[in-house]
Amino acid sequence: MAEKFLSGDEAFAEGIRLACPEVISAYPITPQTIVVERLSEMVEDGSLDAEFIHVESEHSALSCAMGASATGVRAFTATSSQGLLYMAECLYYASGGRFPIVMMNANRSTALPWNIYGDQRDSLSQLDSGWIQAYAENAQEALDFALMSYYIAEHKTVSTPFMVNLDGFILTHTYEQVDVPTPEQAKAFLPPYETENRLDLDNPKNMAFSAGPDTNYIFKYKEHAGMLRSVPVITEAEKKFAEIFGRQYTGLIDTYLTEDADYILITLGTIAGLSREIADQLRSQGIKAGVLRIRYMRPFPTEEIANAVKNAKAIAVLEKDISFGNEGAVFTNVNSALKSQGVTAPTYNFIGGLGGRNISHTNIIDIFEKIRKGTERVNFIGIEVNQS
Amino acid sequence: MKPYLREKKVFTFEDVPEDTSFEAGYLVSVNAGWRSIRPVVDTEKCVGCSQCYLYCPDGVISMKDGKATIDYDFCKGCGICAKICKPHAIGMEAER
Amino acid sequence: MSVNAKTLDTNEYFYGHKACAGCGGSLAVRGALKVLGKNAVAVLPAGCMSAVGFNFPQLCFANNAIISTFAGTASMLTGIEAGMRRRGIKDFTAVGFAGDGGTADIGIQALSGAIDRNDNIIYICYDNEAYMNTGIQKSGLTPFGAKTTTTPAGQNIHGNIRPKKNMFEIVAAHDIPYAATATVGYMPDFLNKVEKASKIQGTKYIHVIAPCPTGWGIPVSDTIDSAREIVDCGLWYLAEYENGEFTLNKDPKTFTSVEEYLRKQARFKHLTDEDIQLIIDSRDAKWEKIRKNWKK
Numbered sequence: 051m052a053e054k055f056l057s058g059d060e061a062f063a064e065g066i067r068l069a070c071p072e073v074i075s076a077y078p079i080t081p082q083t084i085v086v087e088r089l090s091e092m093v094e095d096g097s098l099d100a101e102f103i104h105v106e107s108e109h110s111a112l113s114c115a116m117g118a119s120a121t122g123v124r125a126f127t128a129t130s131s132q133g134l135l136y137m138a139e140c141l142y143y144a145s146g147g148r149f150p151i152v153m154m155n156a157n158r159s160t161a162l163p164w165n166i167y168g169d170q171r172d173s174l175s176q177l178d179s180g181w182i183q184a185y186a187e188n189a190q191e192a193l194d195f196a197l198m199s200y201y202i203a204e205h206k207t208v209s210t211p212f213m214v215n216l217d218g219f220i221l222t223h224t225y226e227q228v229d230v231p232t233p234e235q236a237k238a239f240l241p242p243y244e245t246e247n248r249l250d251l252d253n254p255k256n257m258a259f260s261a262g263p264d265t266n267y268i269f270k271y272k273e274h275a276g277m278l279r280s281v282p283v284i285t286e287a288e289k290k291f292a293e294i295f296g297r298q299y300t301g302l303i304d305t306y307l308t309e310d311a312d313y314i315l316i317t318l319g320t321i322a323g324l325s326r327e328i329a330d331q332l333r334s335q336g337i338k339a340g341v342l343r344i345r346y347m348r349p350f351p352t353e354e355i356a357n358a359v360k361n362a363k364a365i366a367v368l369e370k371d372i373s374f375g376n377e378g379a380v381f382t383n384v385n386s387a388l389k390s391q392g393v394t395a396p397t398y399n400f401i402g403g404l405g406g407r408n409i410s411h412t413n414i415i416d417i418f419e420k421i422r423k424g425t426e427r428v429n430f431i432g433i434e435v436n437q438s
Numbered sequence: 439m440k441p442y443l444r445e446k447k448v449f450t451f452e453d454v455p456e457d458t459s460f461e462a463g464y465l466v467s468v469n470a471g472w473r474s475i476r477p478v479v480d481t482e483k484c485v486g487c488s489q490c491y492l493y494c495p496d497g498v499i500s501m502k503d504g505k506a507t508i509d510y511d512f513c514k515g516c517g518i519c520a521k522i523c524k525p526h527a528i529g530m531e532a533e534r
Numbered sequence: 535m536s537v538n539a540k541t542l543d544t545n546e547y548f549y550g551h552k553a554c555a556g557c558g559g560s561l562a563v564r565g566a567l568k569v570l571g572k573n574a575v576a577v578l579p580a581g582c583m584s585a586v587g588f589n590f591p592q593l594c595f596a597n598n599a600i601i602s603t604f605a606g607t608a609s610m611l612t613g614i615e616a617g618m619r620r621r622g623i624k625d626f627t628a629v630g631f632a633g634d635g636g637t638a639d640i641g642i643q644a645l646s647g648a649i650d651r652n653d654n655i656i657y658i659c660y661d662n663e664a665y666m667n668t669g670i671q672k673s674g675l676t677p678f679g680a681k682t683t684t685t686p687a688g689q690n691i692h693g694n695i696r697p698k699k700n701m702f703e704i705v706a707a708h709d710i711p712y713a714a715t716a717t718v719g720y721m722p723d724f725l726n727k728v729e730k731a732s733k734i735q736g737t738k739y740i741h742v743i744a745p746c747p748t749g750w751g752i753p754v755s756d757t758i759d760s761a762r763e764i765v766d767c768g769l770w771y772l773a774e775y776e777n778g779e780f781t782l783n784k785d786p787k788t789f790t791s792v793e794e795y796l797r798k799q800a801r802f803k804h805l806t807d808e809d810i811q812l813i814i815d816s817r818d819a820k821w822e823k824i825r826k827n828w829k830k
Contacts, residue, residue: 461593
């Protein structure tokens with residue numbers, strides 16, 4: 051291993067170099083650009099033996115990656131925001147075709163109004179696209195996801211594409227000390243991609259076909275079941291990862307002081323770090339606060355979340371997203387999970403960080419304050435009047 | 439070599455593949471029912487020029503011993519073969 | 535000519551499909567695959583040929599074939615070509631078959647990108663001059679005057695008011711290694727162009743006229759006649775672009791009647807004599823340029 055000072059994007063690119071994809075197709079979009087710039091440099095200097103394909107759009111980026119995956123090779127792409135939405139058709143296509151492509155998405159606001167900064171409305175709008183969705187908190191986790199994502203996506207029982215999300219700028223452009231594994235370690239961890247789901251001259255296939263009402267639902271059920279089978283594979287991948295790299299991850303969620311907490315903040319991505327600091331601060335004042343970070347939005351950690359918050363008095367869900375006319379998508383998912391598991395503590399939704407707006411120390415203290423007293427069901431941080 | 443009719447036609451839950459990938463050229467139904475007229479080759483007149491074979495959109499005409507033969511399982515009865523045939527060796531006859 | 539009815543691969547690679555009787559598009563696909571053989575890897579976007587050839591478990595390609603997104607024929611071809619090469623496979627041809635809408639409208643960006651990268655693929659546009667699969671709506675390659683379900687012919691508007699987009703020269707303007715026009719009416723010409731394309735490195739584009747009896751309003755047995763007449767009357771031409779130069783393959787001394795060609799098709803039956811004269815004038819203007827600028 052080597053210590054390097056890397057941004058989130060650069061760390062992810064290092065992880066992809068270690069994963070050795072054979073075809074990379076990507077189109078630039080802020081704040082994803084650094085990933086594709088680094089990867090193209092790695093291809094140029096020979097440290098990454100891959101075809102780097104300069105596609106003319108995000109739609110083509112994923113379409114090309116699907117073509118490559120359909121020949122049985124490992125493929126990678128990366129995008130953000132409008133780019134993710136522009137390729138949205140291909141997201142559903144890739145998951146329906148069970149092509150285990152890995153994509154990095156730099157979480158960014160979606161127009162209008164135009165905005166290049168980070169929020170999670172892009173990826174959360176695609177929860178139903180059939181992709182495994184993971185959210186990294188720091189550059190190290192981003193790099194580690196790059197390796198683990200292929201292990202999980204390509205597992206024979208899973209065969210499902212994998213989207214790793216990094217908060218735009220806050221993670222993609224922020225520099226940290228990162229442990230970069232050796233190629234030998236990466237090789238020991240990640241087996242080569244092998245599949246029968248490919249075009250094969252010796253055994254020709256017709257692929258990506260139509261299926262009418264008589265069988266279509268069976269394909270869709272199997273797609274759903276494949277995604278669910280990623281849960282034990284995530285555990286398996288993390289165990290093997292810990293053995294080789296010495297870092298143990300915690301599955302679909304990551305909890306902090308939740309066991310005895312009265313008030314729990316559920317969130318995802320980078321804001322979890324500040325939230326933990328506030329939890330510590332509140333604990334020093336005698337308030338039992340805890341933080342639950344969702345690492346995987348799909349498959350959704352229904353039982354894991356319910357189990358972690360079952361003794362709480364009140365629960366906040368903080369997210370950089372709003373499903374207009376309803377509430378944040380994470381909140382909807384969490385509530386559904388809690389209801390199904392019989393957890394009855396009140397839950398409150400906090401919408402923050404839209405268009406890159408800072409979520410401050412005070413904002414998070416205020417969230418805990420509000421849920422202790424009871425507040426509106428859906429709260430826009432910074433907007434105090436006429437919310438309904 | 440060409441796609442051909444298979445025995446197994448009904449696919450249960452277990453038979454449906456995990457992914458959208460399956461054996462190439464797997465046919466479960468014929469197109470014969472589409473026809474109201476059928477091409478009939480007069481082997482006396484057929485000179486084996488292969489133009490009907492060349493222009494058949496369905497590829498159902500092949501040349502056997504220098505004469506055109508038709509796979510009626512998949513012929514749709516369009517009549518292109520009859521029109522293209524210079525020696526008028528193919529006639530279109532009503533299906534009964 | 536090296537490829538003809540006698541020398542053609544007797545295997546059938548596109549068989550048992552549910553295309554309409556007399557479908558020109560299916561003839562184009564069938565013929566091209568017989569030239570390219572079993573190692574062709576075919577990409578077909580949403581459209582007639584994918585709709586009629588890939589209904590699980592009725593799968594009508596004997597070779598490797600895959601449906602792409604509507605806009606993604608060329609980009610999926612790029613990925614397949616790269617992937618096959620990475621697997622160390624050398625003896626294969628990545629070939630796309632997209633309709634006129636899939637090529638000139640929704641797929642033109644991806645096609646332009648692939649030509650720009652000079653990816654080693656063959657892209658075949660089977661042009662039936664409208665969105666036939668969805669029920670005959672106007673595409674960028676619908677000719678002037680044609681009635682479609684979105685360009686109705688009435689008192690005020692006589693069908694489509696815009697001429698056909700010039701895909702052949704748009705593609706050539708990329709300085710593509712090889713581009714050609716063809717028609718299913720002259721199969722040996724088309725098949726030899728496919729054969730020629732298969733031996734050229736880089737991106738190849740072949741634009742083949744493929745009449746649709748349903749959409750054109752002609753008897754199902756007239757597909758080939760119409761596909762010949764469109765060339766014989768000068769509304770289409772057989773040409774190639776190679777090494778930076780256009781070559782006209784067939785220069786008719788006299789054209790057959792445009793009016794006769796049009797009047798046989800229900801989609802043109804509303805045209806007035808003035809409309810037809812406009813079509814003839816535009817044909818003559820095009821041929822003047824062709825004869826002046828292109829090699830013969």
